[in-house]
Amino acid sequence: MAIYEEINKIKSFAFEEISKTTDLARLEGLRIKYLGRKGELTQVLRSLEKYSGKERKAVGALANESRVGLENEIGKRQKYLEEAEFAKILEQERVDVTASLEKIPLGHLHLTTSAIRQIVDIFKALGFYRVRYPEIDTDWYAFESLNMPKSHPARDEWETFFIDSANSNIVLTPHTTNGQVHEMEKGQLPIRMINIARCYRRQSDISHAPMFHQFDGLLIDKSASIGDLKGTLEYFVKQFFGPKRKVRLRPFHFRFTEPSFETDISCDICGGTGRLKNGQICRLCKEGWLELGGAGMVHPNVLRAGKVDPKKYSGFAFGWGVERVIMMKEGLNIPDIRILYENDLRFLEQF
Numbered sequence: 001m002a003i004y005e006e007i008n009k010i011k012s013f014a015f016e017e018i019s020k021t022t023d024l025a026r027l028e029g030l031r032i033k034y035l036g037r038k039g040e041l042t043q044v045l046r047s048l049e050k051y052s053g054k055e056r057k058a059v060g061a062l063a064n065e066s067r068v069g070l071e072n073e074i075g076k077r078q079k080y081l082e083e084a085e086f087a088k089i090l091e092q093e094r095v096d097v098t099a100s101l102e103k104i105p106l107g108h109l110h111l112t113t114s115a116i117r118q119i120v121d122i123f124k125a126l127g128f129y130r131v132r133y134p135e136i137d138t139d140w141y142a143f144e145s146l147n148m149p150k151s152h153p154a155r156d157e158w159e160t161f162f163i164d165s166a167n168s169n170i171v172l173t174p175h176t177t178n179g180q181v182h183e184m185e186k187g188q189l190p191i192r193m194i195n196i197a198r199c200y201r202r203q204s205d206i207s208h209a210p211m212f213h214q215f216d217g218l219l220i221d222k223s224a225s226i227g228d229l230k231g232t233l234e235y236f237v238k239q240f241f242g243p244k245r246k247v248r249l250r251p252f253h254f255r256f257t258e259p260s261f262e263t264d265i266s267c268d269i270c271g272g273t274g275r276l277k278n279g280q281i282c283r284l285c286k287e288g289w290l291e292l293g294g295a296g297m298v299h300p301n302v303l304r305a306g307k308v309d310p311k312k313y314s315g316f317a318f319g320w321g322v323e324r325v326i327m328m329k330e331g332l333n334i335p336d337i338r339i340l341y342e343n344d345l346r347f348l349e350q351f
């Protein structure tokens with residue numbers, strides 16, 4: 001009788017221990033303790049030889065049944081513990097994708113860069129494509145081909161940096177008009193180019209910097225007119241400055257255009273009247289208009305320099321400063337052009 005009790009005792013003891021185990025290594029220890037080669041239940045099975053006949057069969061059956069029961073119980077517990085462990089790992093390694101992180105400061109484009117992109121986009125809509133030409137160029141492209149022969153007094157206005165010496169043939173481009181004859185030399189007509197690049201002049205005050213940007217537009221076709229020029233400039237002004245701004249062409253003189261114009265836009269402070277609401281004279285423009293930049297119909301000598309026949313083709317052109325148009329934008333109160341290049345974050349972060 002005692003053997004049956006012993007088996008049942010081992011079994012219930014084992015079941016209890018198994019159900020209390022909380023880690024897999026301990027569970028393996030229990031398996032060895034009860035079912036291993038020297039395990040408690042194994043010992044009982046070994047002692048079967050002491051019995052005979054019916055009793056041996058009955059004890060054997062109980063012991064076997066207990067072994068299978070224990071194995072099952074250990075298997076179940078093992079599965080349970082493995083799942084719990086996996087769940088614990090999942091929980092520990094969980095990444096909360098919605099958690100807010102410390103804010104990483106993000107930069108943005110410089111005011112000049114975004115203005116250049118905007119200018120390119122506006123002219124793209126009219127079929128103009130952006131080109132680039134060297135910022136160190138020969139005297140020919142910067143002056144001579146633009147109807148300004150050597151020693152012509154008009155050159156003085158461009159306050160040019162020469163490479164090496166004053167007699168040198170190589171200059172830092174004082175304007176982006178140097179791109180016009182380069183473009184004509186490609187030999188592909190019609191032309192609708194917008195050349196945007198850095199320019200260099202010996203100058204520095206609140207409205208001039210020694211390095212600045214210009215965009216120079218050139219259209220050459222069979223019948224380009226002053227009306228086309230005005231329409232193009234007006235389109236740009238309305239897109240860039242807003243629909244209320246007006247454009248005025250004022251007669252002027254450039255060697256590379258005939259006729260030539262200065263382009264003015266109506267002042268946004270006084271609405272183009274020159275007077276503030278209280279009757280005082282507008283301090284920004286004084287007379288209702290602000291000067292933007294040059295424009296005109298391409299001079300036949302310039303067309304000839306680019307091997308374009310002035311009898312068959314005509315063209316218009318314009319050249320404005322990028323910084324200048326930024327400074328005249330509504331709401332931007334930039335007191336000194338040079339501030340655009342100081343890279344002072346207190347200024348740049350305001351945009």
Ligand code: DAH
Nearest residue numbers: 175177294295296317318319
């Ligand atoms: N290059 C001139 C300047 O720097 C501006 C200019 C005037 C450009 C008339 C042009 C033009 O293309 O047609 O002052």
